[in-house]
Amino acid sequence: xxxxxxxxxxxxxxxxxxxxxxxxxxxxxxxxxxxxxxxxxxxxxxxxxxxxxxxxxxxxxxxxxxxxxxxxxxxxxxxxxxxxxxxxxxxxxxxxxxxxxxxxxxxxxxxxxxxxxxxxxxxxxxxxxxxxxxxxxxxxxxxxxxxxxxxxxxxxxxxxxxxxxxxxxxxxxxxxxxxxxxxxxxxxxxxxxxxxxxxxxxxxxxxxxxxxxxxxxxxxxxxxxxxxxxxxx
Numbered sequence: 294x295x296x297x298x299x300x301x302x303x304x305x306x307x308x309x310x311x312x313x314x315x316x317x318x319x320x321x322x323x324x325x326x327x328x329x330x331x332x333x334x335x336x337x338x339x340x341x342x343x344x345x346x347x348x349x350x351x352x353x354x355x356x357x358x359x360x361x362x363x364x365x366x367x368x369x370x371x372x373x374x375x376x377x378x379x380x381x382x383x384x385x386x387x388x389x390x391x392x393x394x395x396x397x398x399x400x401x402x403x404x405x406x407x408x409x410x411x412x413x414x415x416x417x418x419x420x421x422x423x424x425x426x427x428x429x430x431x432x433x434x435x436x437x438x439x440x441x442x443x444x445x446x447x448x449x450x451x452x453x454x455x456x457x458x459x460x461x462x463x464x465x466x467x468x469x470x471x472x473x474x475x476x477x478x479x480x481x482x483x484x485x486x487x488x489x490x491x492x493x494x495x496x497x498x499x500x501x502x503x504x505x506x507x508x509x510x511x512x513x514x515x516x517x518x519x520x521x522x523x524x525x526x
Contacts, residue, residue, distance in 0.1 A: 295516035296466060296487040300505050301326035301359050303470070304350070305341065305439045306492030315496070316353040322501035323509075326359040326381075328470070328490045330439075331374070333364040336388050337437035344370070344377035351378030359490075361409065361470070363436050364388065368395055375402040383407035383430050386418045396425045407468065411436065412444050416453045424463060428488060429454055433481070434471030439492045443472030448484040455485030475507050482512035483519050 302324050307315040316327060329347060334340040350358060360379035364370070367384045368391070374382060382399045386408055389395045399406040405427035408419045412432055419429055431450050434441035451467055458465045469486040474494035481489065489512055498504040 295513075295519065298482065298509050298512040298516060299325035299466070299488045300495075300508055301328040301468070301488055301490045302495040302501075302505070303328040303330055303439065303490050303492035304496075305330045306496040308496075312349070313353045316350055319495065319501050319505070320354045320356055323505045324356060324495075324501075326357050326488070327354055328359045328361060328492075329379075331360060331362050331364060332437065336365040336385065337363045339437045344373045347374060347377035347379060357381060359383070359407075359468075359488075361407075361430065368398070371395070371398055372402065375399070375404050379404060381405040381407055381427065383409045383428070385409045385411065385436075386414055387411055392419075393422055393425070396422050400425065410450065412447060416450050416457070419454075420457070423457065423461065423465065426465060428466040428468050430468040430470055430488075430490075431486065432471055433469050433473065436471075441472055443477060447471075448480065451481065451484040451486045475504060475511065478508045479511045479515035482515035485519065487512075487516060 302319045332339045332341040357380035359381045360374055361383040365388055382404050384395050396406045407428040407430055408426055409430040431447050433443050433447035454467050466488045467486045468488035469481045470490035473489055473491045495504050
C-alpha cells in the first residue's frame with residue numbers, strides 16, 4: 294500500500310503581517326503539517342525565523358510543526374527549536390559534519406528527525422542514518438528563497454529513496470520541497486514523495502482548502518498508480 298499523502302504548507306509564503314490568521318486558515322483548510330523554513334543568512338542567503346516565531350506559531354495550531362533548519366550550525370540550537378514547539382526537526386546533510394550525532398540528539402529530545410538533501414547531494418549521503426529518521430526531505434530547488442522553479446533532477450532521487458526504504462522495510466516518509474504546485478504534484482508523488490511541501494502553491498491561491506484538497510487527490514491517485522505499476526489517469 295502507498296504511504297498516506299500529507300500536505301505541508303510552507304509559511305515562508307504566508308502573509309507575515311497576519312501570520313496567526315494564515316496559520317489558522319491552513320489548519321482549517323485541511324493541512325497535515327505546518328512547514329517552517331528557518332534560514333540563518335549563512336548556510337543560505339536569506340534570513341527568516343527563530344525559536345520565538347516557532348513558539349508563536351505553536352500557539353495558533355495543533356498541527357505538527359515540520360521545522361526545516363537551513364542553518365550552518367544546527368547542533369548549537371536544536372535544543373532551542375525543540376523547546377519552542379517543533380515536532381519534527383530537519384537538518385541538512387551538507388551542514389551537519391556529525392550527522393549521526395545530530396540525528397541522535399533530535400531523537401533524545403523526543404522529536405522526529407528528518408535529514409535534508411540539497412539538489413546536488415546524492416542519496417547515498419543519508420544511507421547510514423536512514424534507520425534513525427522519520428523522514429528524508431529532497432530539495433527540488435536550491436534552498437534560500439521561496440517561489441523558485443522545480444528542478445526535475447530531484448525526481449530520480451525521490452524514487453531511489455523510496456526504493457531503498459522499501460527494500461529495508463523502514464517506516465520513513467519522503468518529503469519534497471520546492472516549486473511544487475497543483476499542476477505538478479502528481480509528478481513528485483509518482484516519483485515516490487508522499488509529504489508535499491508547498492508555499493506559494495498554497496498561499497498564493499484564493500481558496501486554501503480547495504488547493505490542499507486538489508493536491509491531496511492528485512498526489513494520492515499518482516501514488517496509488519505507482520504502487521500498482523500503472524500510469525495515473
